[in-house]
Amino acid sequence: MGRPVRRRLHPEARRLEIVEAAERLLQAHGPRVRVEDVVREAGVAKGTFFLYFPTWDDLLDTVRQRLVAEFDAASPLPTEVDGPIDWMALLDLHAAAYIDFASARQGIGQALFHSDFAERRSQADNAVVRLSAVIRAGQEAEAFGPVDPEPTALLLFAALDEAARAVAGGRDREAIVAALRLLLRRTLAP
Amino acid sequence: MGRPVRRRLHPEARRLEIVEAAERLLQAHGPRVRVEDVVREAGVAKGTFFLYFPTWDDLLDTVRQRLVAEFDAASPLPTEVDGPIDWMALLDLHAAAYIDFASARQGIGQALFHSDFAERRSQADNAVVRLSAVIRAGQEAEAFGPVDPEPTALLLFAALDEAARAVAGGRDREAIVAALRLLLRRTLAP
Amino acid sequence: MGRPVRRRLHPEARRLEIVEAAERLLQAHGPRVRVEDVVREAGVAKGTFFLYFPTWDDLLDTVRQRLVAEFDAASPLPTEVDGPIDWMALLDLHAAAYIDFASARQGIGQALFHSDFAERRSQADNAVVRLSAVIRAGQEAEAFGPVDPEPTALLLFAALDEAARAVAGGRDREAIVAALRLLLRRTLAP
Amino acid sequence: MGRPVRRRLHPEARRLEIVEAAERLLQAHGPRVRVEDVVREAGVAKGTFFLYFPTWDDLLDTVRQRLVAEFDAASPLPTEVDGPIDWMALLDLHAAAYIDFASARQGIGQALFHSDFAERRSQADNAVVRLSAVIRAGQEAEAFGPVDPEPTALLLFAALDEAARAVAGGRDREAIVAALRLLLRRTLAP
DNA sequence: AATGAATGAGGTTTCATTCAT
DNA sequence: TATGAATGAAACCTCATTCAT
Helix, strand or coil, rough: CCCCCCCCHHHHHHHHHHHHHHHHHHHHHHCCCCHHHHHHHHHCHHHHHHHHCCHHHHHHHCCCHHHHHHHHCCCHHHCCCCCCCCHHHHHHHHHHHHHHHHHHCHHHHHHHCCCHHHCCCCCCCHHHHHHHHHHHHHHHHHCCCCCCHHHHHHHHHHHHHHHHHHHHHHHHHHHHHHHHHHHHHHHHHH | CCCCCCCCCCHHHHHHHHHHHHHHHHHHHHHHHHHHHHHHCCCCCCCHHHHHHHCCHHHHHHHHHHHHHHHHHHHCCCCCCCCCCHHHHHHHHHHHHHHHHHHEEEEHHHHHHHCCCHHHHHHHCCCHHHHHHHHHHHHCEEEEEEEEHHHHHHHHHHHHHHHHHHHHHCCCCCHHHHHHHHHHEEEHCC | CCCCCCCCCCCHHHHHHHHHHHHHHHHHHHCCCCCHHHHHHHCCCCCCCCCCHCCCHHHHHHHHHHHHHHHHCCCCCCCCCCCCHHHHHHHHHHHHHHHHHHHCCCCHHHHCCCHHHHCCCCCCCCCHHHHHHHHHHHHHHCCCEEEEHHHHHHHHHHHHHHHHHHHHHCCCHHHHHHHHHHHHHHHHHH | CCCCCCCCHHHHHHHHHHHHHHHHHHHHHHHHCCCHHHHHHHCCCCCHHHCCCHHHHHHHHHHHHHHHHHHHHHHHCCCCCCCCCCCCHHHHHCCCCCHHHHHHHHHHHHHHCCHHHHCCCCCCCCCHHHHHHHHHHHHHCCCCCCCCCCHHHHHHHHHHHHHHHHHHCCHHHHHHHHEEEEEEHHHHCC
């Protein structure tokens, strides 16, 4: 078999390797992934895992943070106004981006947001918070109608997330996106 | 000593006792319930459980079917037309009914639809099928606008379900119901 | 290898088998014994162990109780007075009995009373309580001198226990017993 | 970055730092102390620990030797005779000194003498050897009676040690010391 | 001489499922 | 039909020790 070579790495590099191995497996197999699997994929000993993540849930927390950061980096909200924002178009864009992003990471999403882990770590759901902020901003710009921002954001995000899952499940992306767009536009129309 | 009290029961009755015990516990403790707990609550031996449900998931399937049937019985759709139907009002009514029904059964819902079980048994989701049928019917009556029924039903149901979870989680029922009603009416408006 | 035959036993019998297996191993190897070892010796599956002893420490508790009960049964204190008691002779007898009993079970004693388990479960030390009661009774019969019963019992029992360990460790039993007898007699002499 | 501050120290000094760190922690937390804790307290890398102590038990050995030496330095036996020794008074003094010393170091005592380590490294018990020498000397001076020195020293030391533990455990020091004094005096009386 | 990342053999505990009675 | 004792494959986590740097 050849004894496993002990590769000494900078902690951040090793940590990254473990996280990335976990992401690959979570993506492929969802919540079924175990510590055992991750360490095999990462090519490290079991103890090494717990050196970096005291708990399995700590790893999942890290994966979630990376996921959020990755999406934010890929689809930043416009922070500086270089002219008037087309809020409806912005919403369309982001919805489509979210669907593509999340449906391409369905396994991870499953493991993070629709498993027992989600129950343990009730996420602050900043996705919803963000969405409600957007709604509010759109309302101030008189681009959106008089909906109640928080509850509406909650419900719209549920629809958005379901859309992503549906696309990941093989349903016709165009039809889903179109339906979602209609739902968003009509709900938020002035 | 204490020879086992062997309560001979009609199989249907025995099966029912187990299911009802499971429902009580799932409602109270969600996905954490174990076979052990159910048999204790039902006053039945462990082996007996597997006599009626070859697998734990089979029990959950049964619970789910009963849940659906219960809701259908409590909130039947109008099948015979005794005059013109107010589709929008019907939708409002059903949405509120669903929220109240599901939020009062949050524990079960969690165990059935938002745990690892949900991933294993991808539900035929006849709730969505039903909703899309309603949309279609409403469209034929020209009460609803030209949305794509299936994808729209999928997304609306996600919002509906999220609304129920939010209410179960302690959020202001009136605000949630109002937001949902707006979302439904605007999305489906002609 | 032949598949392991599944032997169904009355719970008390099975529990006893496990305890006795544990006692054999503890006797032979002291505190080094693990659950793994016990189940192998008892010929049961690992899960069976935890069916009867939710925790490893629970097993040790049981072993300790049995140990105490066994000694009490083998060397009962005279409860009914059929004439005047020779307290000094009684003490001699019990001391020798304790030494022989405990030194023959050195491994178990080690595991129970001189390991980390002893630290976790600080035993009510009823051996000491018993000894102080004997001292008190002897004092009332004017067979013992005016020592302070509780502290003296504590110290004498420590000497007694050390004697047992010494004998178990291979030191000359007669010399140890003689020294202990002298120590007891002189300390408690009127 | 932050290149490791490599404090070059004289080996003896470095070794001492580690031992003293260990002593502090053992005193405070008993047998629960881990290598990890010691190196953190000592401000030293893990590998450095094993440079000086091939094994955890080697550290404990060192701690024990230092403990003994410390007591000897604090309570030296009279080596030169500047007149006749009051052996009984000497014994009283040393017993009280031992109790105070050992009860103030209960954590270390626990870790060294009443844990699994004690089983692995059966101590040469020079405390007992020393005590038996004292007994012998006292006998030669006709201050002590005709007890068998070695076994008696063994038993008396056990009582002595138990006394220290009792005091450390919060029991009334005066009562314990008094009982011990009586026990010693009576046992060794001519 | 010093570092600290990496190791991996344990260790306890859980629980759906099996099967002798 | 019914029982409940028995199973054993996971699962998570610890920590003394090793070794590449």
